[in-house]
Amino acid sequence: xxxxxxIRTGRGEFTVDLRLTVEAGxxxxxxxxxxxxxxxxxxxxxxxxxxxxxxxxVNDTVWDEPPRTxxxxxxRPVGVVFQDYLLFAHMSVxxxxxxxxxxxGMRRDAARRQAMEWLAVVGLGDKAQERPRRLSGGQxxxxxxxxxxxxxxxxxxxxxxxxxxxxxxxxxxxxxxxxHLGEFAGGTVVVTHDPLDAMVLADRLVIVEGGRVVQSxxxxxxxxxxxxxxxxxxxxxxxxxxAASGTSVALDGGGALIIAExxxxxxxVSFSPASIGLHAERPGGSPRNAWPVVVTGLEQHAHTxxxxxxxxxxxxxxxxxxxxxxxxxEVGARLWAVLKATEIQTYPA
Amino acid sequence: MPWVLVAPAAVGLAFLLVPLVGLLARTPWGDLxxxxxxxxxxxxxxxxxxxxxxxxxxxxLLGVPLAWVLARGDIPGRRFVRALVTVPLVLxxxxxGVALLLVLGRRGPVGQLLDSWFGVSLPFTTAGxxxxxxxxxxxxxxxxxxGALRAADPRFEEAAATLGxxxxxxxxxxxxxxxxxxxxxxxxxxxxxxxxxxxxxITFAGNFPGETTTTPLAVYLALESDPDAAIVLSVVLxxxxxxxxxxxxxxxxxx
Numbered sequence: 001x002x003x004x005x006x007i008r009t010g011r012g013e014f015t016v017d018l019r020l021t022v023e024a025g026x027x028x029x030x031x032x033x034x035x036x037x038x039x040x041x042x043x044x045x046x047x048x049x050x051x052x053x054x055x056x057x058v059n060d061t062v063w064d065e066p067p068r069t070x071x072x073x074x075x076r077p078v079g080v081v082f083q084d085y086l087l088f089a090h091m092s093v094x095x096x097x098x099x100x101x102x103x104x105g106m107r108r109d110a111a112r113r114q115a116m117e118w119l120a121v122v123g124l125g126d127k128a129q130e131r132p133r134r135l136s137g138g139q140x141x142x143x144x145x146x147x148x149x150x151x152x153x154x155x156x157x158x159x160x161x162x163x164x165x166x167x168x169x170x171x172x173x174x175x176x177x178x179x180h181l182g183e184f185a186g187g188t189v190v191v192t193h194d195p196l197d198a199m200v201l202a203d204r205l206v207i208v209e210g211g212r213v214v215q216s217x218x219x220x221x222x223x224x225x226x227x228x229x230x231x232x233x234x235x236x237x238x239x240x241x242x243a244a245s246g247t248s249v250a251l252d253g254g255g256a257l258i259i260a261e262x263x264x265x266x267x268x269v270s271f272s273p274a275s276i277g278l279h280a281e282r283p284g285g286s287p288r289n290a291w292p293v294v295v296t297g298l299e300q301h302a303h304t305x306x307x308x309x310x311x312x313x314x315x316x317x318x319x320x321x322x323x324x325x326x327x328x329x330e331v332g333a334r335l336w337a338v339l340k341a342t343e344i345q346t347y348p349a
Numbered sequence: 350m351p352w353v354l355v356a357p358a359a360v361g362l363a364f365l366l367v368p369l370v371g372l373l374a375r376t377p378w379g380d381l382x383x384x385x386x387x388x389x390x391x392x393x394x395x396x397x398x399x400x401x402x403x404x405x406x407x408x409x410l411l412g413v414p415l416a417w418v419l420a421r422g423d424i425p426g427r428r429f430v431r432a433l434v435t436v437p438l439v440l441x442x443x444x445x446g447v448a449l450l451l452v453l454g455r456r457g458p459v460g461q462l463l464d465s466w467f468g469v470s471l472p473f474t475t476a477g478x479x480x481x482x483x484x485x486x487x488x489x490x491x492x493x494x495x496g497a498l499r500a501a502d503p504r505f506e507e508a509a510a511t512l513g514x515x516x517x518x519x520x521x522x523x524x525x526x527x528x529x530x531x532x533x534x535x536x537x538x539x540x541x542x543x544x545x546x547x548x549x550x551i552t553f554a555g556n557f558p559g560e561t562t563t564t565p566l567a568v569y570l571a572l573e574s575d576p577d578a579a580i581v582l583s584v585v586l587x588x589x590x591x592x593x594x595x596x597x598x599x600x601x602x603x604x
Contacts, residue, residue, distance in 0.1 A: 046511050047511075048507050048510070048511070072510075073507070073510045073511055074510045074511075074512075074513050074514055074515055074516075075513075076511075078511060079511070079512075080508065080511040082504065082508055086502075086504055086505050086507075086508040088505065088508075088509075088522075088523060088526075089527075090526040090527070090529075099509070099512050099514070099522070100512035100513050100514075103509070103512050103513040103514040103515070103518055104513040147512065148511075148512075151512070151513060
């Protein structure tokens with residue numbers, strides 16, 4: 001199985017235009033803020049929304065290529081796990097799972113037997129005769145997964161598979177889901193706005209904003225070298241864009257930073273909030289980055305205090321409670337921010 | 350509580366209930382069973398039940414797809430069509446009867462065709478009763494089912510489609526079950542309305558005992574000749590109405 005999609009579609013003013021490839025056994029996460037167009041992509045892949053332009057090909061079969069070809073949803077070998085699962089309330093768990101097999105023409109007995117086997121695999125054999133509303137969130141999620149997988153799809157599509165779960169269940173179900181996805185031979189596309197879900201479940205992240213791909217790569221790569229504010233916020237890094245000339249980067253938003261390794265042209269620079277120091281006076285001597293800032297906000301985190309400061313550049317700074325007391329940190333306080341060149345990651349924009 | 354409101358409220362309540370109580374008070378209870386099974390009364394009741402049930406079947410067969418089109422179909426002027434469907438609801442039934450006569454009567458455009466192609470003539474026949482009742486009762490079913498369809502989450506149908514279900518399988522296995530309560534309520538309302546239908550029936554189908562004289566028509570006739578029979582039939586219709594209300598109280602009265 002290999003998916004090659006060039007998805008161009010939209011609703012009204014909102015347009016989606018992105019390329020997506022998925023290999024056999026690979027799990028790709030579409031990560032992005034709400035309204036980024038992730039679900040639209042999923043609906044296009046499933047056949048619930050026709051493309052306006054572009055193509056969707058799986059192996060050598062064209063699923064959608066306007067204006068010539070459109071394989072309707074019921075004839076695509078896909079399995080979809082919807083955000084709130086959409087289990088059929090008037091059918092038993094077993095009937096829910098067997099539905100796809102029955103719809104594809106399998107005899108009732110065989111369909112039920114196969115559905116039963118799958119339910120046993122996810123440890124829900126004893127819930128087969130229950131109504132879906134009697135299931136817990138985690139159980140319903142597994143039923144939805146099995147229902148999508150039972151007919152052997154080429155492509156598994158999941159829309160926010162963990163969003164409906166409470167925090168405690170989520171950790172366990174996420175691990176379980178990761179295991180099941182690992183066993184699935186086809187390709188998987190997971191849509192999520194939760195970076196942790198994406199990092200744990202996916203082999204590759206595709207970051208979507210405003211209907212476009214803004215970055216893609218392995219979870220490690222994306223987490224280390226974010227290219228948008230959205231990702232930087234998600235992974236807890238400060239991110240600036242600028243033009244490098246040797247070891248100096250002139251930042252787009254004003255200000256300049258000295259970096260350790262020389263570079264040329266447009267670059268991103270990122271650094272951790274913990275790597276920035278705050279001082280009452282301008283520190284003398286060393287060739288470090290130092291610039292004046294004004295505190296605009298304070299937020300208590302688990303063991304640190306996150307300080308929002310405005311300056312050139314404006315950044316987030318993590319300090320200890322001790323520093324807050326020592327510097328009498330409060331909104332409006334005027335300070336100096338200090339950052340070592342070696343703490344800065346620089347990569348091409 | 351202010352008397353200005355309570356007094357008229359009491360009068361209003363009495364106005365609604367006293368006639369029904371009066372009907373029950375005048376009912377020849379001891380004689381009820383005997384009269385129910387008497388020739389004319391039994392005949393009218395049987396005819397009513399058969400015609401109302403047939404009319405309901407027609408309404409379900411035509412009305413459910415119509416409701417689906419109104420709720421889900423992508424048709425131009427859908428709101429206008431929906432308004433048209435509800436016209437029989439407010440139209441005086443006798444006007445409906447006249448309209449049916451003009452179109453389905455022997456000289457009417459459709460009636461002529463039915464006559465020349467199939468040799469069928471609807472007016473003043475039992476089939477005509479069914480047609481008149483279906484005409485008047487169908488909006489009840491359509492509105493009820495359409496409301497249920499609009500309230501149902503169409504994403505379940507999408508989920509079924511992703512599982513490989515064809516349109517018709519989705520409709521049978523997912524859509525219909527999800528609107529079952531609305532369909533049942535609509536069917537019962539539709540049947541009750543057909544059972545009590547008077548104006549369109551007498552206009553379009555006339556009044557021939559055993560053929561087109563349904564219970565409401567029989568009540569009207571018997572009032573002159575045999576008041577007790579009229580009362581017995583009225584009590585039966587009242588009982589049916591109360592039963593329908595009781596059956597639908599969850600869905601209808603509290604709504």
